[in-house]
Amino acid sequence: MKTENAEATVAPFAGIPAKVKIAYIDHLKILTTILVVLHHSFITYGAPGGWYYQQKTHLLAAQFPMTIFVATNQSFFMGFFFFLSALFIGSSYRKKGTGKFLLDRLKRLFVPLLFYSFVLSPVMNYIVWRYGHGGHSSFTNYVAGYNDWIDFGVMWFVAALLLFNFIYLLYKWIWPAVPIKVSWPGNRSLLLAGVILGLVSFAVRLMFPTGWELSPVGFQLGYFPQYIVFFIFGIVASNNKWMEDFSLKQGKTMAWMARGMVLLILPAIFVWFLVEKFPSNNFNGGWNPVSLIYSLWEQITGVMICAALLCIAKFKWNNDTPLLKKMSADAFGVYVFHPLVLIVFAVLLKDWGVDPALKLLVLAPCGVIGAFLFSGLLRKIPGVKNFL
Numbered sequence: 001m002k003t004e005n006a007e008a009t010v011a012p013f014a015g016i017p018a019k020v021k022i023a024y025i026d027h028l029k030i031l032t033t034i035l036v037v038l039h040h041s042f043i044t045y046g047a048p049g050g051w052y053y054q055q056k057t058h059l060l061a062a063q064f065p066m067t068i069f070v071a072t073n074q075s076f077f078m079g080f081f082f083f084l085s086a087l088f089i090g091s092s093y094r095k096k097g098t099g100k101f102l103l104d105r106l107k108r109l110f111v112p113l114l115f116y117s118f119v120l121s122p123v124m125n126y127i128v129w130r131y132g133h134g135g136h137s138s139f140t141n142y143v144a145g146y147n148d149w150i151d152f153g154v155m156w157f158v159a160a161l162l163l164f165n166f167i168y169l170l171y172k173w174i175w176p177a178v179p180i181k182v183s184w185p186g187n188r189s190l191l192l193a194g195v196i197l198g199l200v201s202f203a204v205r206l207m208f209p210t211g212w213e214l215s216p217v218g219f220q221l222g223y224f225p226q227y228i229v230f231f232i233f234g235i236v237a238s239n240n241k242w243m244e245d246f247s248l249k250q251g252k253t254m255a256w257m258a259r260g261m262v263l264l265i266l267p268a269i270f271v272w273f274l275v276e277k278f279p280s281n282n283f284n285g286g287w288n289p290v291s292l293i294y295s296l297w298e299q300i301t302g303v304m305i306c307a308a309l310l311c312i313a314k315f316k317w318n319n320d321t322p323l324l325k326k327m328s329a330d331a332f333g334v335y336v337f338h339p340l341v342l343i344v345f346a347v348l349l350k351d352w353g354v355d356p357a358l359k360l361l362v363l364a365p366c367g368v369i370g371a372f373l374f375s376g377l378l379r380k381i382p383g384v385k386n387f388l
Contacts, residue, residue, distance in 0.1 A: 052128050112155070112387055254304045255312060330388075345367055
């Protein structure tokens with residue numbers, strides 16, 4: 001997605017080559033990128049989670065659907081990014097070889113990571129401090145006392161992806177010709193995978209509850225079991241041609257089951273949590289029934305949604321258009337710069353005298369549209385396409 005050629009159009013955030021255009025993978029990348037922008041828009045105005053600038057609503061009627069939305073997103077969307085990013089790593093490695101593959105990853109991942117940490121993060125934090133919270137200082141004076149230079153923010157994903165690529169290279173060096181033969185799983189196997197992932201996530205969160213971050217890279221290790229497994233699944237899917245076995249019937253089945261998990265089971269979990277008056281941090285982890293049940297719900301739902309999207313998109317979303325091609329090419333820029341766009345719009349809306357929940361109705365569409373437009377403009381600058 002870093003350039004406008006075929007390498008860009010099939011691989012989320014990796015610039016991975018492929019001989020055959022798979023349009024629906026691009027469209028899933030666009031969808032997931034939009035969800036990232038919406039996710040942080042919701043957190044700005046009421047959903048749980050940390051963000052650069054927030055004005056939280058106190059209306060329960062607004063907080064509840066916001067929480068449902070971000071919980072559903074969190075169940076799958078970042079793991080799905082890792083899966084999509086890993087799909088074409090094998091073909092890229094075989095084409096480029098170790099040296100060129102590594103240099104390509106450093107250019108396409110490490111350079112944007114450095115830019116975000118050393119340039120974009122100080123600018124965004126200054127905007128929040130100066131215009132969001134009424135600080136009084138010039139940018140020069142602010143930077144002179146700035147201490148958070150290693151601040152990956154949303155680019156923790158890029159840092160993790162770079163780390164996973166390094167581990168993949170190590171694996172290929174140690175076991176260069178050991179393919180993993182696995183067939184595309186059926187519905188029962190997918191559900192079993194979700195249960196196992198849920199149990200592993202519960203166990204990991206005994207030590208690393210969600211919200212706890214590995215400083216300074218920002219890794220929330222409580223979510224990493226899914227990220228690691230989905231990245232591996234992406235490589236296995238490519239090696240075993242899973243995409244040829246996706247069926248529309250299975251996708252529809254998974255979609256209906258996911259709807260039940262989101263619209264029925266998740267609200268029931270929240271109601272049970274409120275009725276029993278469990279401590280608020282039980283969702284984050286620990287030896288308690290809320291953490292266990294929520295971890296199982298999260299991972300089972302995430303597997304269902306990812307399987308549904310892959311299977312349905314293959315048959316329903318594989319038609320390309322110039323607009324979708326443009327959005328796909330700009331998607332990585334959207335991921336990198338959407339925090340800046342959201343912060344600017346949120347600060348502009350700061351003094352609007354309405355409940356923050358209503359501000360979300362403005363911020364969400366403006367954030368998505370503004371981020372894509374901004375990314376598109378940036379990529380017109382000579383040389384920028386090599387990195388975005």
